[in-house]
Amino acid sequence: MTSWLLAFNDLHYTYPGGRGPVLRGVTFGIPEGKKCVLLGRNGCGKSTLFLHGNGIIQPQTGQVSWRGKPFVYKRSALQEMTQRVGLVFQDPEHQLIASTVSEDISYGLCNRNLPPEVIRAKVENILDVFGMRELADVPIHHLSLGQKRRLALAGVMVLEPQLLLLDEPTAYLDRYQTKNLLRELDQIHRSGTTVLMATHDMDIAFEWAEWICVMDAGKLVFAGEPQEALSKREMLESLHLGMPLIAEVWEALPESLKQEVGGGIPRSVDELKKRLSGQLVSSR
Structure with a gap:
């Protein structure tokens, strides 16, 4: 039996003032220990689902569960969930808030009230892991887009989440930057973190993922292994994802x-x- 790390059950959500629901009864689970991809066209609900994944948004109906236990929407419980489930936004500008690289990485650790020497050690370690030691004191506004994305990822991974959610992480990256990112995600996965990447790039999904989910119009329409996904050619082409x-x-x-x-x-x-x-x- 598959062990779901994070599960969504019949999620419905409409943004205030929105024209209609963004999520329309989404139900699926993220298998623990897998490299997973969530495929879907822009506007299908991927980003909104991710915001439910660590409690930023509470479903209007339906339930989100962690290891079989429903989310509790209280401050202390949600703070715990944001440590277990790390979320990297599509636009790093929405995530980077400090002045320099090292300050931004340390922000989440400071919020956990850890001792200064522990924070310093964790920041130095993550700078080495992501090859950013030379950028430690560089102002964030001097970074390239690729560097900002790596920094956003480093700022999440320093908290050692059990599940990492990435919203369109390869958007606007060139081929070289994309390959580097996928190598970093492989290393994160080998270290024991389950990874779920949202994308509409079928090439990346088929090469990298061990488990593929497909969304359309706020609903899950497929979940399975990559080779099984290819047997759904008609569905993939109808969603303009292609082969x-x-x-x-x-x-x-x-x-x-x-x-x-x-x-x-x-x-x-x-x-x-x-x-x-x-x-x-x-x-x-």
């Missing part, structure tokens, strides 16, 4: 070659290269 490019390349290969290489659709270009290289070597 990952690697799947299109695989389908364009001669059937005889696909049978010789075997293994189904590769998850990435690198995997395809390795499998084709192995086939060429074995055929010599």
Whole structure:
């Protein structure tokens, strides 16, 4: 039986003054220990769902649970949840509030009233983990977008959350920055943190995730493993998510070659290269 770390049950939510509901009965769980992706077009409700994920927004109807226990919407309980569930916003400007890099990373730790020497040690460690020691005293407004995103992530991870929610973390990043971010997320996952990334990029979802969820118009329409998601081509194309490019390349290969290489659709270009290289070597 799957162990849900965070679960949403029949969530409904409409913003004050909104034209209609943003969430329309969302029900699904985040499996503990997995690299997860939440796919969906802009406006489908991904960001609003994330704001429910650590108690920033309380559902108008429905329930959010942590390890099977419903959220308690009281200040002390919600403070505890924000430590367990870290949220990184799509726009880092909404998250960075201090003057310098080190001050911003220490902000959440200071709110926990930790001893100064503990805060200092944790900040120095996270600066090393994210390769930002040289930026420790740099004013935040001097940072690039990629650096600001890394800082926002570092400021959340210094609190050692059990679940990390990232809202469109690769938006406006170039290919090099995206690869670096995914490597950092892999390291975070290996350290024991469950990760859920919201995106509308099917290529990233198929290559990186172990579990894929799809939302449309405020509802969950699919949850399962990446290969299973590819069997829902009609659904993915109807939502304008499409198929990952690697799947299109695989389908364009001669059937005889696909049978010789075997293994189904590769998850990435690198995997395809390795499998084709192995086939060429074995055929010599």
